[in-house]
Amino acid sequence: MVDLQTWFGIQQLYADYASAVDSGHWDLWPEFFTEQCVYKLQPRENFERGFPLCTLSFTSKGMLKDRVYGIQETLYHDPYYQRHVVGAPMVRRVEDGRIHAEANYAVFRTKLDKESTVFNVGRYIDTLVPTPEGLKFAERLCVYDSEMIPNSIIYPI
Template identity: 50%
Template sequence: MTPTQTLSDYIEVMTLHADYSACVDAGEFDRWPSFFTDDCEYKIVSRENHDAKLPLSIMWLEGRGMLLDRVYGVKETLYHDPYYQRHIVSAPCIVAADETELRVETNYVVMRTKRDTFSELFNLGRYIDRIARTPDGLKFRSRVCVFDSEWIRNSIIYPI
């Protein structure tokens, strides 16, 4: 641990990740934006594009307003074959920490289950997070989901 990082930070980051995963896995998308700061960024990008520093992303939302718009789209306007998802998230690696922010990397696996089918590997990669220390606890300032494959199944509807 760095001098500005504590065991409490580690536990708070793990709790943030567990609560986030539980929220999206339960389909509680109305709560999803509450995990982010107002000026947040949420991005889903392929590893190839991320490593090459190319801007093309599957999804790129800036600000809580865009997250709220995505929630509305998921619940009210997008037509898709419904599915359940389940996150498996590794222990976080706190890369840097100071009084205002933590930089964290964490591996993830998302399984998807459609009704009347077997579960399947849906997406896997790593989260690259900038997590703000706020009066309301830790919040994602930036969450970049870097998926390893160059391919995705169909489309990504729900947050990763």
Template identity: 65%
Template sequence: MLDFETYQELIGLYAEYAAVLDSADWDRWPEFFTDECLYRVQPRENFDRGLPLATMSFESKGMLKDRVYGMTETIFHDPYYQRHVVGAPIVREVDSRHIRSEANYAVFRTKQDELTTVFNVGRYIDVIQRTPQGLRLKSRTCVFDSEMVANSLIYPI
């Protein structure tokens, strides 16, 4: 069982994560993770069948920083805004080192001169670790419901 104070901190982690992505503060994104971490964006079909293929898969904070550099300095794409709507996290398991939790999410995308569209919908499946800096993601798997991702996936989910 998770105490109230820790659950409030968990809610804050989810909210701040979404706010950082929505404000395009990309340099802060890797700081939500431990140094040795896993970040994956995976279609539901593959996740449910235990298949390893993922749309994105990064295995360390260094790889996340490389992604930030790539998407801000080298990848050419039409700019767009994101808006995350994240449900309240459900705590699945707690032990002395980790919190395993899940939360539903919806990401909306707005391109200049276009209407807002639903970009990606699914759930976060997380392993969260307490560190001296607070709660950090040891693992985040973004399991999206659609078998397709509109255009290319540039920004983190």
């Protein structure tokens, strides 16, 4: 479905994304997306039933940058580290130059004075597009498995 160079580009994009959101350098996060993009965090039940309700929903790179500003400047929360473990992406199809891919993920959270815990588990459902800077996300839907989530999700999944 995709050539070897594109496959490596997809792998690198997923690895770089996980590294960026785990590093705490939040300004890196929006740069993985196109200007007109979609980023949603949605429970599996809503996704499978076709319900539009999402926990988080952003529809432009500007909105992602606004979230970064909120994380850095306005949101008050108990700080924590997160660590992503992402499975190998599976290319589902390629249409009109857009790559539709999926990957399973698990995010672990470590609060400064506590042990690490499983924070969020699910799958990414992505649409990738080539840009002059390399592959970027046009859409990233994070479909999480559990109906029970912590009372606040501050950092990107």
